[in-house]
Amino acid sequence: MSKVNFHQTFPPTLEYLSRLLEITDMNDALSKEEISEITGIPTGKSSGKVEPHIDYAIYMGLVENISNQSGKYKLKRTKLGNIIMREDLGLREEVTQLLCHIRLTSPSTGAFLWKLLIRGILPNYPDGIRFLLLEDELKKQPVFATKKAVNMGPFFTTYEISFETFSLISRSKEILKIVAQNFKNELLYVYAYALLYEWEQIFPQYDEITADQLLTLKFAAAFGIADTVAYSILEKLFEKSIIRINGQLSPFTIIKNASSDAMIEKAYSLLC
Incomplete structure (x- = not known):
């Protein structure tokens, strides 16, 4: 997928991801408006939450889009999506949220900002990184080089609210830190x-x-x-x-x- 900044507007809402899982393995390719009507996920002509959540679901390894029609989606559950749908459709268990996190931050197939922060930058600063320095680190990436600032709000909301079963990051006014997880x-x-x-x-x-x-x-x-x-x-x-x-x-x-x-x-x- 080419939409590097798809997550810059909205954090993932677990309920919306769950609704997408429920309509997967569809027979026909649907537009974002049709998906919105079926699932209740809001959308609009130039913005909305359907397409960002489809992207989240793909990056999390839950679904694939097998449609070859521009602007249409034919979603198919992956093996991971099938098992999560069977075991925890609401995506509330720590196991589920960690699996989604692992795929979202995968160095190979994850979303760019997510894998950059979780697997790249933050591990290099175990005692935390000041936001001014983090901004410099992000600006080293060509995709962010010309931006005045990178919107980190959806990233913070994901780990502070959406993935509520584990606390992976902590932040103060000046410092962002990754939190080591205890073995379970x-x-x-x-x-x-x-x-x-x-x-x-x-x-x-x-x-x-x-x-x-x-x-x-x-x-x-x-x-x-x-x-x-x-x-x-x-x-x-x-x-x-x-x-x-x-x-x-x-x-x-x-x-x-x-x-x-x-x-x-x-x-x-x-x-x-």
């Missing part, structure tokens, strides 16, 4: 999904990668943790035979024994 055993398959999805995108031809290649996946950054801390999660995945760790080599290597699709199937299985 019930999220084990979510961690595995984050690792394997990116692995399959960046190194699809490899079943074994080195520690250096692991760093390029930016797996730890999805959870606000240091790469050294992430190793303890890898050990948990090893105990579940999701991966194997070959520590006899230097640097160590990791061998995958499962697919990201298999992890989606198990994502909700450890919830009480």
Whole structure:
């Protein structure tokens, strides 16, 4: 998708994403006005929330638009979308919101600003970054270079309101900081999904990668943790035979024994 700044106007509303999931696998391609009429998501001639939420749903890995007609949408649920619709249509569980966050910030397939901030800039400032410096960091990107300012409001609303089950960012008047997430055993398959999805995108031809290649996946950054801390999660995945760790080599290597699709199937299985 070419709309780099689609999220600059509205944050994602979980209810609207849920309504889009309910009308997927449609037989006919529909206009944004027709989708608005069916779902109740507001839209207009030059603005509105239908198209931004379709973009959010695509970036979150929930749906695909398989229409080849300009201005028309024929939405099809992905495997992730099918499972979330079955397990948590309202998108209220932490598992669900983390899965959406992982895809939204994917270095390979995520939305530009989201992956830039969560997987790129913020991990470089574990003690927080001043907003004046953050503005300079953003201006290094050609797409933002000529802008007076980048509207961060929808980004803040997402992590402070929409994704309310986990607190990934904190901010004061001057500083934005990413918050390291504590390990939770019930999220084990979510961690595995984050690792394997990116692995399959960046190194699809490899079943074994080195520690250096692991760093390029930016797996730890999805959870606000240091790469050294992430190793303890890898050990948990090893105990579940999701991966194997070959520590006899230097640097160590990791061998995958499962697919990201298999992890989606198990994502909700450890919830009480």
